[in-house]
Amino acid sequence: MDVLIHFKEDGAKLCGFVEGEIDTFTASGLREELEAVKITKGLEIELDLSKVNYMDSTGLGIFVAFYKRATREGGKVKLVGLSNRLQRLFEITGLSELMDIETDKKVEFS
Amino acid sequence: MKEFDYIEIRVPAKPQFVSVIRLTVSGLASRIGFNYDDIEDLKIAASEAVTNVVHHAYKEVEEGEIVIGCALYENKIEIMIADYGNSFNFEEVKSKIGPYLPGESIAGLREGGLGLYLMETLMDEVMINNDGGVTVFMTKYVAREQVEKNVERITT
Numbered sequence: 049m050d051v052l053i054h055f056k057e058d059g060a061k062l063c064g065f066v067e068g069e070i071d072t073f074t075a076s077g078l079r080e081e082l083e084a085v086k087i088t089k090g091l092e093i094e095l096d097l098s099k100v101n102y103m104d105s106t107g108l109g110i111f112v113a114f115y116k117r118a119t120r121e122g123g124k125v126k127l128v129g130l131s132n133r134l135q136r137l138f139e140i141t142g143l144s145e146l147m148d149i150e151t152d153k154k155v156e157f158s
Numbered sequence: 159m160k161e162f163d164y165i166e167i168r169v170p171a172k173p174q175f176v177s178v179i180r181l182t183v184s185g186l187a188s189r190i191g192f193n194y195d196d197i198e199d200l201k202i203a204a205s206e207a208v209t210n211v212v213h214h215a216y217k218e219v220e221e222g223e224i225v226i227g228c229a230l231y232e233n234k235i236e237i238m239i240a241d242y243g244n245s246f247n248f249e250e251v252k253s254k255i256g257p258y259l260p261g262e263s264i265a266g267l268r269e270g271g272l273g274l275y276l277m278e279t280l281m282d283e284v285m286i287n288n289d290g291g292v293t294v295f296m297t298k299y300v301a302r303e304q305v306e307k308n309v310e311r312i313t314t
Contacts (some may be wrong), residue, residue, distance in 0.1 A: 104206055106203060109270050112267050116265060116267055119264045133195075137202075146260070
């Protein structure tokens, strides 16, 4: 049980695909990978969470931190492909009001 | 017959055991008929409680233990998560937790402090005892079964 992330550049957009379970044990790897993302002004980043099958407040904290840094450095982050479970987590914590979140839509490959 | 089955697990307060507890709680909850969403809620609530112990309980000493007790009733599960580490100032912690509010600036968003809030939101009852270590005691009821039982009672 671990969490993986891989990135794909799609023109001016950077797409990140997150996969696995995000908890306090797996969090540090994901946090480091996201911290290593170089954000340039105007960069659009889409994080696809459709393959995240477990997440708790640790994961929320990681995405909030990344969102904050990206916004500060002039990038734009969007979370996509959230399952009902994940969507609920963002809703009950009030984050869905503050962050750009799209549900049930996969990142298009072509 | 006893009113409930009791299962107790002790694990070292280390992050790699959080998922073990989560899966155990999930397995126990499915035995008494919780539905998928409720089991996922229980997994998060239990993980949050165990994660808090892993991060906060044993700061001065190196090794600590977490005790997880689960009482399985016909229509509810009670989960107790206890440590013997540092207790916290409940009122102070509580004042710093809770959901984000609409209109908060992105730059100022907290990156933590949601664990206790999630436990309270996802479980039916949460009690915290803060006396020489922290004990979290939480309950969740099997929603569907309760309804069915009431219906039966009326018809017979």
